[in-house]
Amino acid sequence: MIDPRARFHALRAWLLAQPAALARETDAAAIAAYRVAFGLMMTVSAGRFLYYGWVDELFVKPSFFFKYWALAWVPVPSATVVHGIFWALAALGIMVAAGLFYRPAMVTLFVLFAWVQAMDVTNYLNHYYLVALLALLMTTMPLGRTWGLDGVLFGKKRTTLPRWCTTVLRFQVAIVYVFAALAKATPDWLLHGEPLRIWLAARTGLPLVGWLFALPGAALLMSWAGFLYDATIWIFLLQKRTRPFAYVAVIGFHAMTRALFPIGMFPVIMVVTALVFFDPSWPRAVLARLRKGAQLAPATPSASPLRLRAPALALLAAYALVQVAVPLRSVAYGGNVLWHEQGMRFSWRVMCREKNASVTYWIEDRATHRTFVATPAAYLTDRQLREFSTQPDLVLQLAHHVAKDFRKRTGHEVSVRAEVRASLNGRPSVLLLDDARDLEQVEDSLAPSTFVRPSPEAPPPSIEPVHA
Amino acid sequence: MVTSRWFVRSSVLLSLWAATFGCRRIVSEPAGAAPLPGDAGLTRAGVLGAFGACAYDLARDFRERAETFERRTGALASAPTPENLAVAKAAWEDAIDVWERSELYQFGPAAPLTSPGGQDLRAQIYSWPTVSRCPLEQGLVNRTFEEPTFTTDSPTNRGLYAAEYLLFYPGTDNVCGAGSAINTSGAWAGLGTTGLAQRKGAYAHAIALDLLARARTLETAWAPTGGNFGKELTNAGSASGLFASQQFAFNTISDALFYIEISTKDMKLGKPSGLRMCDTPTCPEALESPWAKRSKSHIRANLVGAQMLVFGCTAGGNVGFDDLLSAMGRGDVAARLATAFNEAIAAVDAVPDADLDVTLTRDRVVVQNLYIALKKITDIMRSDFVTVLDLEIPKVIEGDND
Numbered sequence: 001m002i003d004p005r006a007r008f009h010a011l012r013a014w015l016l017a018q019p020a021a022l023a024r025e026t027d028a029a030a031i032a033a034y035r036v037a038f039g040l041m042m043t044v045s046a047g048r049f050l051y052y053g054w055v056d057e058l059f060v061k062p063s064f065f066f067k068y069w070a071l072a073w074v075p076v077p078s079a080t081v082v083h084g085i086f087w088a089l090a091a092l093g094i095m096v097a098a099g100l101f102y103r104p105a106m107v108t109l110f111v112l113f114a115w116v117q118a119m120d121v122t123n124y125l126n127h128y129y130l131v132a133l134l135a136l137l138m139t140t141m142p143l144g145r146t147w148g149l150d151g152v153l154f155g156k157k158r159t160t161l162p163r164w165c166t167t168v169l170r171f172q173v174a175i176v177y178v179f180a181a182l183a184k185a186t187p188d189w190l191l192h193g194e195p196l197r198i199w200l201a202a203r204t205g206l207p208l209v210g211w212l213f214a215l216p217g218a219a220l221l222m223s224w225a226g227f228l229y230d231a232t233i234w235i236f237l238l239q240k241r242t243r244p245f246a247y248v249a250v251i252g253f254h255a256m257t258r259a260l261f262p263i264g265m266f267p268v269i270m271v272v273t274a275l276v277f278f279d280p281s282w283p284r285a286v287l288a289r290l291r292k293g294a295q296l297a298p299a300t301p302s303a304s305p306l307r308l309r310a311p312a313l314a315l316l317a318a319y320a321l322v323q324v325a326v327p328l329r330s331v332a333y334g335g336n337v338l339w340h341e342q343g344m345r346f347s348w349r350v351m352c353r354e355k356n357a358s359v360t361y362w363i364e365d366r367a368t369h370r371t372f373v374a375t376p377a378a379y380l381t382d383r384q385l386r387e388f389s390t391q392p393d394l395v396l397q398l399a400h401h402v403a404k405d406f407r408k409r410t411g412h413e414v415s416v417r418a419e420v421r422a423s424l425n426g427r428p429s430v431l432l433l434d435d436a437r438d439l440e441q442v443e444d445s446l447a448p449s450t451f452v453r454p455s456p457e458a459p460p461p462s463i464e465p466v467h468a
Numbered sequence: 469m470v471t472s473r474w475f476v477r478s479s480v481l482l483s484l485w486a487a488t489f490g491c492r493r494i495v496s497e498p499a500g501a502a503p504l505p506g507d508a509g510l511t512r513a514g515v516l517g518a519f520g521a522c523a524y525d526l527a528r529d530f531r532e533r534a535e536t537f538e539r540r541t542g543a544l545a546s547a548p549t550p551e552n553l554a555v556a557k558a559a560w561e562d563a564i565d566v567w568e569r570s571e572l573y574q575f576g577p578a579a580p581l582t583s584p585g586g587q588d589l590r591a592q593i594y595s596w597p598t599v600s601r602c603p604l605e606q607g608l609v610n611r612t613f614e615e616p617t618f619t620t621d622s623p624t625n626r627g628l629y630a631a632e633y634l635l636f637y638p639g640t641d642n643v644c645g646a647g648s649a650i651n652t653s654g655a656w657a658g659l660g661t662t663g664l665a666q667r668k669g670a671y672a673h674a675i676a677l678d679l680l681a682r683a684r685t686l687e688t689a690w691a692p693t694g695g696n697f698g699k700e701l702t703n704a705g706s707a708s709g710l711f712a713s714q715q716f717a718f719n720t721i722s723d724a725l726f727y728i729e730i731s732t733k734d735m736k737l738g739k740p741s742g743l744r745m746c747d748t749p750t751c752p753e754a755l756e757s758p759w760a761k762r763s764k765s766h767i768r769a770n771l772v773g774a775q776m777l778v779f780g781c782t783a784g785g786n787v788g789f790d791d792l793l794s795a796m797g798r799g800d801v802a803a804r805l806a807t808a809f810n811e812a813i814a815a816v817d818a819v820p821d822a823d824l825d826v827t828l829t830r831d832r833v834v835v836q837n838l839y840i841a842l843k844k845i846t847d848i849m850r851s852d853f854v855t856v857l858d859l860e861i862p863k864v865i866e867g868d869n870d
Contacts, residue, residue, distance in 0.1 A: 202858035205512055205705040205714035358850035373743040375734055421847045429851035464797045467511045
């Protein structure tokens with residue numbers, strides 16, 4: 001029986017020791033290597049947007065942009081400026097990788113990347129959010145003087161950094177995995193194997209592995225494997241003995257998701273970012289091996305160590321709290337977050353649902369009582385159409401825009417109802433929203449929505465794969 | 469401590485297994501060996517092959533009708549009598565009846581050049597809704613249809629839409645405006661009623677010749693002894709150079725199926741009925757067939773074409789998306805689609821008027837109800853259908869499904 005008082009004192013002592021522990025200087029090699037990889041990833045990512053024409057597709061072609069709550073003021077600049085932003089991101093990625101004018105480059109990169117992400121909600125992807133958070137964290141770190149041109153140009157090279165730099169990055173990645181696991185802890189995922197069952201059934205024709213997806217129980221087995229992977233991988237990455245095996249699993253897992261799904265840079269980002277769990281000196285060991293035993297100069301503590309003052313510590317603690325609280329906010333809303341989607345974004349619910357919906361707006365001219373139909377396709381790009389239709393707050397935003405458009409054209413007040421039929425993880429489609437509700441009278445807010453109908457309670461019907 | 473170590477080891481092994489288990493049995497067991505639940509011999513490749521068989525059958529049918537149309541318009545060009553005009557009109561109706569079913573098959577050679585295997589044949593055969601009357605009237609005067617470059621002229625000046633105007637519009641006016649050269653020069657007026665009829669017959673025959681060439685190209689592209697495009701579908705994901713995966717092929721077919729929403733429901737019914745993008749109570753000018761008055765039958769033919777994709781056709785062994793859904797254990801989605809299709813076709817058949825322009829004048833609600841009947845189909849397609857089959861509509865750039 002442990003004395004609660006003793007336990008409290010032990011905890012208190014541990015907490016009090018943390019500022020010093022977090023401020024302790026450690027080898028900066030690993031985090032410098034990560035800086036290089038991160039910068040290059042940003043350059044490649046921006047280059048992909050430019051090369052594939054996604055800049056025009058996502059930021060120029062749309063005539064309507066969905067805004068984040070409280071961020072409606074974020075402007076969408078002209079095509080030239082948006083293209084310029086992506087060229088700048090590509091260049092800034094190289095500067096960050098090279099450690100050239102690191103701090104201003106990283107801050108600018110973060111601001112521009114966050115700006116791009118805030119322009120249209122339908123572009124939201126969890127891995128872009130992760131990149132934005134990592135960029136934000138890295139703006140606080142003096143990474144340019146370690147294996148970077150800043151150290152060459154301006155002197156004061158650093159070979160060590162305070163431990164908190166690595167710790168916050170590890171914390172951030174662990175948060176992603178933990179909440180990705182929690183998001184999968186649902187009956188759909190763990191009992192019915194959905195939505196993997198649907199996705200695998202559509203991929204039985206894949207070369208070599210497709211036939212496996214048609215085997216009974218494959219979807220459920222892979223669902224559990226995915227859940228356990230997310231729930232535990234960060235623990236294994238933290239432990240030195242299991243780390244190499246865990247990293248092989250990381251590579252294998254993400255290679256498989258890359259092969260199966262069009263998830264762009266996500267696997268690369270996760271594989272590269274998992275390197276933050278490795279020993280701070282791992283690049284030295286790798287380089288030594290590449291140079292056949294020739295050792296690099298060991299890390300020497302900086303002559304001007306960075307202190308972790310109380311305000312900074314408080315900021316770190318606040319950041320950590322926010323990172324825990326934001327994904328958990330869906331609990332406060334109750335119901336099925338995959339259905340009402342309140343608390344869906346910024347909560348690492350990656351690959352958790354197969355949801356599609358048909359949306360029709362019914363508009364009544366209050367002056368003439370004539371009824372019109374507005375199809376979202378008239379206002380949105382194909383890509384926006386695909387993304388928005390299952391997200392009630394976005395359906396609401398477009399309803400307001402449709403009403404505004406009709407008011408402008410007719411000069412009359414209108415009511416707008418949305419008929420949205422949605423299917424979640426293979427369940428028969430049902431109405432997602434209250435189709436009798438005039439959405440013109442509904443304002444978007446953080447309060448629980450009153451226009452979303454309850455989620456269907458029946459389990460998803462079983463889907464059997466068909467041979468290729 | 470022992471428990472913790474066991475847990476760590478087990479979890480690592482499980483994670484590794486999760487990442488690699490797909491590779492272990494590849495060597496020992498060939499694809500296609502395992503019996504599958506809910507699968508009564510149906511394969512996804514078989515379903516794709518059935519789409520190809522139906523497309524080929526339609527292309528062959530259309531080519532036959534195009535041949536008849538060419539003969540009939542040839543006779544009309546030689547002797548522009550009312551009898552020959554009536555026969556040519558009937559041949560056009562036969563041809564477009566098949567083509568309106570083929571509208572749903574805008575994949576492969578009929579699709580735009582940007583699509584896999586696309587030869588843009590659909591636009592060459594039927595350009596609607598991209599239409600323009602004045603250039604046709606200018607062509608009548610200037611005899612552009614006799615020039616060797618006619619076959620590369622704008623598709624709006626050729627194809628079934630242009631032929632409809634030439635055969636079915638009885639007026640002698642034009643829409644080119646008083647300042648147009650054909651009017652200022654007096655060339656249009658100089659044609660006279662007889663001259664205009666002769667010129668229209670000749671123009672229609674030139675179109676029919678071009679149509680026949682396109683129809684033959686389309687048929688050849690699908691023919692097993694020709695381009696054999698059906699093989700590309702059957703071999704999707706394995707030996708196809710155009711479809712890297714079966715899912716890509718299914719998505720391509722599904723995209724074509726959505727013609728029923730975008731064109732049939734929204735353009736052919738939504739706008740004319742005044743429900744969509746129409747500032748006046750109704751917009752009959754948006755009806756598809758302004759001169760032949762076949763807008764209603766076109767909609768029915770579109771529905772039949774969509775049914776052929778969803779429920780199969782005779783040439784394809786009656787295999788369609790419904791068989792795939794049933795084999796996947798989701799016959800309920802196929803049944804709901806069947807009900808919605810039957811109701812929509814019944815609603816079209818229940819319209820008492822010869823064409824929708826009369827109905828719009830009489831009671832626009834009847835046309836609006838047709839829109840709602842078609843919406844029941846497209847609601848299922850956009851939700852249950854694409855979810856169960858994991859179809860992407862439209863193709864998306866990338867995502868992490870959140």
